[in-house]
Amino acid sequence: MDSRYLALYPFVSEASEYVGGLGFSPEKLLSSRALDSARLRGKERVIQSLTGEIEKPSPSGSEEGKILTELLSYPFARILVSCIDDQFLTRKYALAEAKAAYRLLKTQQPEFLQELGLDFQINAETYENMESHDILFDLHFTDYIKLATTLKDLNWKLVNRKMKAGHVRISKEEFARLLQEAIRSRIQNALPLSVPEEISEACTPYLAEINETLEEKKSDFGVGEFQKVESELFPPCIVQAIANVRAGVNLAHSMRFAMTSFLLNIGMTVDEVVAMFNVSPDFDEEKTRYQIQHIAGSSGTTYKPPSCNTMRTYGNCYNPDEICKNTKHPLGYYSRRMWLKNKMEKEKEKKA
Amino acid sequence: MNFKTKYFLKSKFQEYYKTAEIHIPSRLEAREWGFISFDEMPETVMRRHKSFGSRGEVEEYLAGMAPAHAYHSVAYYTYPSAPTMKEKQWQEADLIFDLDADHIPGAPNSYSEMLDHVKKETLKLYDLLINDFGFNEEDIRAVFSGGRGYHFHISDPRVRSLESAERREIVDYISGRGLNIEKIFYKKAISGDAGSENVRMNMLSPESEGGWGGRINRYLVSYLTDLASKEDAEELFTGFKGIGKKTAQKMIDILRDETQVELLRKGNMEALSKVNKDIIQTLALQAVNDMSASVDEPVTGDIKRLIRLGGSLHGKSGMRVTTLSISELEAFEPLTDAVVFSDKPVKLKVIRPFAVQMKGNDLYVEEGTQELPEYAAVYLMCRGAAEYGS
Ligand code: SF4
Numbered sequence: 001m002d003s004r005y006l007a008l009y010p011f012v013s014e015a016s017e018y019v020g021g022l023g024f025s026p027e028k029l030l031s032s033r034a035l036d037s038a039r040l041r042g043k044e045r046v047i048q049s050l051t052g053e054i055e056k057p058s059p060s061g062s063e064e065g066k067i068l069t070e071l072l073s074y075p076f077a078r079i080l081v082s083c084i085d086d087q088f089l090t091r092k093y094a095l096a097e098a099k100a101a102y103r104l105l106k107t108q109q110p111e112f113l114q115e116l117g118l119d120f121q122i123n124a125e126t127y128e129n130m131e132s133h134d135i136l137f138d139l140h141f142t143d144y145i146k147l148a149t150t151l152k153d154l155n156w157k158l159v160n161r162k163m164k165a166g167h168v169r170i171s172k173e174e175f176a177r178l179l180q181e182a183i184r185s186r187i188q189n190a191l192p193l194s195v196p197e198e199i200s201e202a203c204t205p206y207l208a209e210i211n212e213t214l215e216e217k218k219s220d221f222g223v224g225e226f227q228k229v230e231s232e233l234f235p236p237c238i239v240q241a242i243a244n245v246r247a248g249v250n251l252a253h254s255m256r257f258a259m260t261s262f263l264l265n266i267g268m269t270v271d272e273v274v275a276m277f278n279v280s281p282d283f284d285e286e287k288t289r290y291q292i293q294h295i296a297g298s299s300g301t302t303y304k305p306p307s308c309n310t311m312r313t314y315g316n317c318y319n320p321d322e323i324c325k326n327t328k329h330p331l332g333y334y335s336r337r338m339w340l341k342n343k344m345e346k347e348k349e350k351k352a
Numbered sequence: 353m354n355f356k357t358k359y360f361l362k363s364k365f366q367e368y369y370k371t372a373e374i375h376i377p378s379r380l381e382a383r384e385w386g387f388i389s390f391d392e393m394p395e396t397v398m399r400r401h402k403s404f405g406s407r408g409e410v411e412e413y414l415a416g417m418a419p420a421h422a423y424h425s426v427a428y429y430t431y432p433s434a435p436t437m438k439e440k441q442w443q444e445a446d447l448i449f450d451l452d453a454d455h456i457p458g459a460p461n462s463y464s465e466m467l468d469h470v471k472k473e474t475l476k477l478y479d480l481l482i483n484d485f486g487f488n489e490e491d492i493r494a495v496f497s498g499g500r501g502y503h504f505h506i507s508d509p510r511v512r513s514l515e516s517a518e519r520r521e522i523v524d525y526i527s528g529r530g531l532n533i534e535k536i537f538y539k540k541a542i543s544g545d546a547g548s549e550n551v552r553m554n555m556l557s558p559e560s561e562g563g564w565g566g567r568i569n570r571y572l573v574s575y576l577t578d579l580a581s582k583e584d585a586e587e588l589f590t591g592f593k594g595i596g597k598k599t600a601q602k603m604i605d606i607l608r609d610e611t612q613v614e615l616l617r618k619g620n621m622e623a624l625s626k627v628n629k630d631i632i633q634t635l636a637l638q639a640v641n642d643m644s645a646s647v648d649e650p651v652t653g654d655i656k657r658l659i660r661l662g663g664s665l666h667g668k669s670g671m672r673v674t675t676l677s678i679s680e681l682e683a684f685e686p687l688t689d690a691v692v693f694s695d696k697p698v699k700l701k702v703i704r705p706f707a708v709q710m711k712g713n714d715l716y717v718e719e720g721t722q723e724l725p726e727y728a729a730v731y732l733m734c735r736g737a738a739e740y741g742s
Contacts, residue, residue, distance in 0.1 A: 141485065142510045145518045159525040160532045164562030166486025286516065286654040 007067045008056055008104055010074035011097065011187055012119045019071060029076055030202045038069045042076030043206045049096030050089070050210075050217045056100055080210060082192035083203045089214055090191045098184035105176040110135045113175055120182040122147075124175065137175040144168045147178040150185075229268055233341065235333035237311055238262050240318040246279055254306070254314045260295050261305040262330055270296050305330055357733050357740040358390045364730055365390075365665055366418035368692055374414065375495075375662030375675040376407050377446075378507055382428035384440065385410075386658045387419035388667065394736075400658065403433040420667025423658035426505075428512075437656060444512035447519065448659060449477060449526070450651035452501035457646065464709045466500065467686050474502045477645035478678060480526055481506070484563065494681045496674040496690055498666025503659060516653040523652050528564065528644040533636055536565045537621070558619035564640065571639035572632070573616050580607035594628040602626065665692070670730035688712060691727045698729035700738045708732075 006015040125138040148156040241259040311317040386400035430441035557565025589600035662675035671690040732738035
């Protein structure tokens with residue numbers, strides 16, 4: 001690939017080899033005056049990933065200096081993201097880089113996409129559709145599902161694909177979308193990098209603005225409201241269920257469902273919930289994961305836990321307290337206590 | 353199961369293992385092995401985290417220990433005998449499908465009918481694996497479990513690295529779950545002559561198309577043309593809700609006309625546009641039902657599972673876990689071909705009445721002391737329906 005292209009797709013192996021070959025150590029990347037613009041662009045990348053989209057320079061006509069700036073801004077951006085090491089930021093950043101690449105890829109020639117695919121071990125053949133003269137990409141179904149399984153829209157499901165003798169044919173735009181997925185997971189899985197202390201210190205001047213934007217975005221997204229799991233605010237029924245699980249007592253199916261869906265709804269991940277059940281020696285992780293994933297809903301809609309009425313009907317309402325009196329739903333209990341807690345904290349702050 | 357019974361069964365199994373042909377899985381040194389012995393019965397104690405370096409070691413172990421059940425991992429590990437999954441270091445795993453009477457809707461009660469029912473399902477699965485997934489015959493191994501179903505093992509290197517969620521996508525394809533029928537029946541706008549309105553044509557995936565679309569086309573066309581070719585075709589068609597005599601006659605004319613049928617095959621549904629959409633939908637669902645296979649999802653998704661060793665005996669039936677090629681599968685009669693013990697009479701005390709069909713004989717036994725051919729005696733004792741001796 002031409003270095004102009006490497007600057008636009010800095011996550012490909014060839015780009016990191018190229019940058020490696022230039023001989024910039026992380027120290028130099030941080031201190032060299034000449035690389036000031038690369039560092040600023042690196043910070044901009046991270047901020048853009050939070051506020052909108054990462055804008056890329058046009059592939060044609062950029063001069064050499066600009067290309068180098070763009071190219072080196074990427075490793076610097078990754079260092080910055082690693083310094084902050086916040087899951088929300090890491091995910092947002094990886095996604096924004098991947099989306100920016102997707103927008104460019106859609107405009108590229110099929111051969112270019114094909115070559116990029118090879119960097120991700122995706123072997124795609126191209127074919128021309130005789131009727132529409134569109135170019136189609138032909139993938140082995142294993143390559144296809146490795147990328148498409150994470151996509152929520154049902155049309156991506158293998159069952160809705162025209163599979164023949166193990167091969168799936170997709171449009172250029174669809175192939176670009178799968179590449180976006182491959183790029184996202186490559187970037188996300190490689191983060192955070194382990195950053196030595198000196199380097200992390202040297203990054204401090206760049207971090208304040210990112211942190212500020214990050215906090216703003218988190219509150220916009222309502223992350224933080226339910227993102228931080230506050231187990232001391234759980235309703236009595238859920239507390240009891242968790243205590244039972246920890247003690248190795250088998251939960252009734254309906255309670256298991258109520259507890260799992262509650263935890264998923266307040267922002268715990270499937271992995272975290274699986275880990276909660278992992279207490280007994282004969283713990284069957286795969287089976288548990290399967291059940292939890294089902295409740296989490298593969299199509300993206302998580303089941304809601306049952307209402308207090310239903311909980312009572314099944315004998316799962318346990319030891320209701322004062323707050324329960326005005327509660328119709330375990331999730332309502334949780335958000336009410338969350339609200340009370342925030343209110344108290346604010347009042348404390350005012351006094352202080 | 354009393355001591356004498358355990359002793360008898362163990363010695364019978366031992367005898368079998370002295371000459372048995374064991375189907376050793378590929379890369380045997382990377383597999384974890386697990387065994388359940390007769391000794392602790394009725395408790396089931398699984399001894400796992402074992403590993404072997406060669407076929408000889410496996411055979412020696414089996415002939416020596418004569419376990420009631422023998423398993424190996426579907427996974428390949430760096431350290432298969434390490435005590436925890438983490439330390440074992442998972443590398444990859446064969447792709448497994450489990451077809452079990454317990455998970456197949458509408459399975460009948462009698463053992464032999466139930467096994468027939470499951471076998472039909474295996475043939476559907478096989479068709480999907482070959483035609484849609486493009487696996488080679490040599491890459492697919494069907495195994496009768498010795499109990500209530502069949503396992504399919506696929507060791508094609510391209511599938512071995514797949515993770516659980518990806519394997520479940522394969523299961524969804526095979527069972528037709530999540531299929532979007534609307535994408536298969538759709539309307540296509542064709543521009544008419546200049547100035548005239550756009551016409552929207554009713555379309556269907558062409559027969560040559562891959563995936564469920566092509567399958568549904570082939571099913572629909574063959575189902576409908578078959579009905580139309582019958583003498584009482586008119587009656588058959590008016591039997592559908594919403595189809596009157598006129599429509600029925602029209603459909604029969606269309607479906608008996610090869611050029612019209614050819615259009616249908618190519619995906620042009622206009623000829624059937626008068627037919628109620630619900631009927632077509634119902635037939636499409638029937639097609640999916642008819643061609644999909646009910647494989648057990650958690651088994652395929654479990655990339656660390658232990659699975660029965662081909663050529664070993666199933667300790668709850670005494671029958672052989674039988675590895676089969678596809679041509680063997682078609683002709684396979686589990687209740688004869690997986691029976692390994694002799695006809696020699698054995699005395700046993702039956703605890704509860706039991707009916708079974710083996711080696712073509714209908715056996716029905718009452719409580720009390722009996723003499724039965726060895727294969728049936730072993731079967732009853734393994735099932736816990738009899739004890740050895742009088
Ligand atoms: S009233 Fe509702 S929230 Fe409270 S313990 Fe009962 S079920 Fe749980």
